Amino acid sequence: MRKEDTVKLISAEGFEFVVDKEAAMVSQTIHNMLTSPGSFAERQHGEVTFPEISTTILEKICQYFYWHLQFASGKETEFPIEPELTLELMMAANYLHT
């Protein structure tokens, strides 16, 4: 996997998730971050820090990104969400415009 094709997502606690750009860009917010003209720091370094998203949630989100790609390409499976994560997940989703 080449570095240019991936992006590092960092949670509030400092955990790093390296995911494909393609997957990360499922989020419209991340998409804008990485494509906006001019060069924001995130685009230069290929990493994004989310001080307001916990590791658990960010992990779930990353799973969701990949699930979404599969779903979009026609593989219809369930995406399991633990009830206790629901609310935080929804807020993060609103933030990330996913």
Add this chain to the structure above:
Amino acid sequence: MSNQRKRNFQIEAFKHRVVIDPKYADKTWKILEHAIHEIYNHNASGLSFEELYRNAYNMVLHKFGEKLYSGLVATMTGHLKEIAKSVEAAQGGSFLEELNRKWNDHNKALQMIRDILMYMDRTYIPSTQKTPVHELGLNLWREIVIYSNQIRNRLLNTLLELVHSERTGDVIDRGIMRNITKMLVDLGPSVYVHEFELHFLHVSAEFYRVESQKFIECCDCGDYLKKAERRLNEEIDRVSHYLDPRTEKKITNVVEKEMIENHMLRLIHMENSGLVHMFSDDKYDDLGRMYNLFRRVPDGLSKIREVMTEHIKETGKQLVNDPERLKDPVEFVQRLLDEKDKYDKIINFAFNNDKSFQNALNSSFEYFINLNPRSPEFISLFVDDKLRKGLKGVSEDDVEVTLDKVMMLFRYLQEKDVFEKYYKQHLAKRLLSGKTVSDDAERSLIVKLKTECGYQFTSKLEGMFTDMKTSQDTMQGFYASHPELVDGPTLTVQVLTTGSWPTQSSVTCNLPAEMSALCEKFRSYYLGTHTGRRLSWQTNMGTADLKATFGKGQKHELNVSTYQMCVLMLFNNADRLSYKEIEQATEIPASDLKRCLQSLALVKGRNVLRKEPMSKDVGEDDAFFVNDKFSSKLYKVKIGTVVAQKESEPEKQETRQRVEEDRKPQIEAAIVRIMKSRKQLDHNNLIAEVTKQLQSRFLANPTEVKKRIESLIERDFLERDENDRKLYRYLA
């Protein structure tokens, strides 16, 4: 959101406590404002998108959307004002470049700002019905930069100047023009229209008005059209390079109006180079150009068409009424065909095969061909000429082409029955004299006539062919039953069915004794095989081959007509004969005899007789001798009659009368047919229907139709209505 719920606690934990900080909004806005400044100063690389986005997100989330929005407007306005200043300050040529650079900067910044403020764009703006960030950016640019007093007019003038200098031949930076016009379009179609297009069209109209005036004074029509075409293409090119595509229609309209529409008539009627001149000089390129340009303006083509129709009618009229042309029918028809070819070619090459032009051409030809009442005769003579000799050595395809062309002229004729009359006569002469070159061509033409006018039209013509065939068989039968005749003179008889062939005044002449004996034998043979028939001899139509020995012993075979044969045979027993003696002995009608003697005695190289006195014409007191000094390189000498190719005036009258006579029953038949199906009909409609029914054969004369109606009333086929005298009833 009750506190009793366990989950609510976690939500609280997720929220930012900074909300409580009264300065939170101001602080956050400061960060964003700073970021916007940095973005405009090309300093964005150090900024964290996530941070900015999160701040904007939180501001909106915590109900500071209004503050964020108004802050954005204020900051952007400030920047744009600076930009406007720097653009205003740009000198001369760099003005557009500066504007363009700033526009690109602004666009980029706007995009970045929109991206970081996306959450506001998504939630706050729709709910408060404010202008979205991107649009806001464009609006502010328009209001502050473009509508700035010092930029607005300068921009317009600069653009128009550039276009003008390109029109006068300079090279300009099209790239920047494209960018600027694109900017205007991006700012909203109405901006482009009001800030540029309207003025552009106005200035262009002015420019082309002046230019076209200049051109039309000094150029001929062809050059002018070339220039107009070039200008038009230039404008289209210009639009494709740096204007909005929607402008194309408008600017071409301007050019068309100023350069073509306003000068249309002047161009068409330009002396020595106008439309008529182009027609006469076969200027396909110029004509094509004119067609393509005039097609763009209303009425353009109809103007061309009018002039073309007028011109064809005029030249056609001259052609058909030119007494010089009338002397040679073949030449006459050839000229018609050439004329038709010429215009076909023009319409094909220059006028895009336009149907309306073809129709105009057809109607013009129909108009002038029928101006000359002798056209049907001449066309038939033309065919006659072609089928006699013209088609020798020509390939079958070419024959077809020629015949097709003739058919085309035939189609224009209104009096097709007159043509039929003449064609029948000419065909008869061809068949009887064995002059026809190609049976195939003859038949092919008949087939064409048949498809054009139906079975009735050609049945008699076909009958003539059948007669020829049967006669061959009859002759074989005749000689088979009279073997003793092989040694003597041979007789070939063509038995013609009365009715199928053109009626000839059957004046018989006195045949030489040898011949009349043979004829008698044939008569008895023929009547023996076919009972109930009558044979009468048409001596005016036959030919004969004579073997003659002249003074110095040279022998020749003379190919002559029957009349000539009769005359020559007399000289077997006499050396000198006076005109009177010949007339008495042969009983050939005077006009025919004169013609026949003329061809025997007065044609150079064919003068087997000698005449005294040696005058050009044959008089009643002339005397004739065998010309002993006759000599010819050829063994076979063909002595043609001085044929009256064209009909003489009385003959013409006679044919005309016969045609009129033939029309009567046809008109009557048509009337009866129509009345039988309609039972009753008023006068005008009846005339109209009759004319329509007979159109394929001739143009019925209303007075004649009226006469026929009256005659039918007299004969109790029709009656007039008691109350309405204009109404006819059919009487079964």
